[in-house]
Amino acid sequence: MSETTEKVRKTLARRYRSEKRFKAFGIGAIMIGLLALVILFTDIISKGYSAFYEYSVELTVHLDPEVLEITDVSDAEQLNYGNYTAAVRTALRELFPEVDEAREKRDLYSLLSSSAGYELRDMLTEDPSLLGQTLTLPLQLDDAADLYFKQSPANRDTVRLNDNQKSWLITLEEKELISVGINESLFTRGDSREPEQAGMLGAILGSFFTMLVTLFLSFPIGVAAAIYLEEFAPKNKFTDFIEVNINNLAAVPSIIFGLLGLAVFIGLFGMPRSVPLLGGVVLTLMTLPTVIISSRAAIKAVPPSIRQAAMGLGASKMQVVLHHVLPLALPGMLTGAIIGMAQALGETAPLLMIGMVAFIVDLPSGPLDPATVLPVQIFLWAGSPEQAFVALTSAAIMVLLGFLITMNTIAVVLRKRLERRW
């Protein structure tokens, strides 16, 4: 016995050392992963947080009926098409009376957002009695001016403004007319050429409708297919063939589903382009293998003793499945579906192929209106030239990541809650 102990003792140190090495490798690998994650998040957040607020300039605007070209207050069309831009520009010019030349004036006006006047329109439409009065209100700055204030003083040279414009902005700042507020248009407007007016609501709604269609198609079809394959299908070469194909489909590059959508759904069936309905159908095909595979695993996990008990009582095959197997497999199926949805939410390539890449300004009101989705919106903004779109791109990425993290968290919580211990 003591001979063995001696031998064991000698190798013990070596075994512990190799164990420590293994642990170190494991921790090192995790650290690298975490580091990458931290770098990613730091980069995105640092670039994107500035898109959530915006600067405005406080101007004293005189709602002069002559300037606005509004004679009859009750005429809705006049109210809508009034020359609010002129009124706003007049107000700005009053602050800088020395600006005379046409080119200089143009530079001055470009400091304001092109939509600055619409706020006045909305106010006047709501309360026509304001006509003729003088109001002081914060108006949206143009994206370059906005960016100027968002930069630290050292970086202000990088902004694409000429020296005149920069000195005017500094004057406005010194006069304490510059205020900061939440960027409302980010979550209330659709896409726009102007960065200060661009919002992701259109993309969010498009993603929402697409996900809705995907969920309502892929979940029932996937679950039904899984039940059939697990419970009712005969075990022969044909079903084996089907199983192999389903597993392979899960690995097919997603853009191929886009090609399928283009060729079959648009070409053959004549479905409308760029609509969430079509996007949902294409994404259904993509997530179906995931849903089927996870549903099958959930069904397999139901203990055979329950099935035997039900069958022993005289339950038919269908009753065993509906009354016992399905309720017990449902948590696993739901988890698989949520993870499949999270995957589909981030898909861009197949949707590009079917046209959900167009520049769409209007907000979609249903699955049949043309729309774009959040990942595609990110792609479009990333390719736009204005400097301000950099922040917007990162902001959109943050929103998308937020949705994905939420969905995955729900899936994990759901799985923990509904897990049963046998």
Place this chain on the structure above:
Amino acid sequence: METAQQLDKPALGTNDAARDKAINERDAMTQDTPYPDQTVGKPFVDNPKMRLRDVEVFYDDNQAIHGVSLDIGKNEVVSLIGPSGCGKSTFLRCLNRMNDTIDICKVKGSLHLESQDLYDPKLDVVELRARVGMVFQKPNPFPKSIYDNVAYGPRIHGLANKKYDLDEIVETSLRKAGLWEEVKDRLHAPGTGLSGGQQQRLCIARTIAVSPEVVLMDEPCSALDPIATAKIEELISELSESYTIAIVTHSMQQAARVSHRTAYFHLGRLVEMNDTETVFTKPEHDLTEAYITGRFG
């Protein structure tokens, strides 16, 4: 024949030579002793509830049951005993066609429940299983409430439509299973929250709730402690007044306590079947004698 003498089993770890000799004798016993051409004893009765002739069961090419013929009488408790792997459970599962769920299993022979051929292609298996119920080795209550567990069978077979009728069936079944007093206050608690013995009684209640004619029990007490076992054995005696029972058991003492007739299986063949007392005190065949005296099994 005189009562067989117990062969002395050598103590562990002491005399290797004696132990080897005993093992060799046992192997020789199982290999050399010929099986009887006909089952020894009286496997058949008049007016049987279940009549089984020349039953053969194959798992793919493996023959598990070789030509077994026996009867199970009305309101009789028949126990099937034998060493592990001798086909008792397989045989039992033929009686309610649970072997259908195993793809590679093939059953041949003539099996009748009174006048109904069990393997008649026109017979609906679901209907059969409402007449022949089964209690399994490991208690397997549904993950539902106690009430729903017992009510499941009657519900799916349409035995009770009104809540009042269902309540009555549930109470009767739980009383017959000896569980009513313990759970009457918590019928809506989950069935899985009961102790092992209670769960098995719940499974028994569930099985008798559909009023079967025959109840098959596959080692119902093997997962339970002695006290729970004793309770269930009492139950079996009471139940036999209303139902025909076939029970597979590993415990010879249990078979002796509980059953009217006992069938001894050996490697897929029915060696002997007789009144329980006869089998355990005056076994007719050598294999039976060897098994009950503990030389193997």
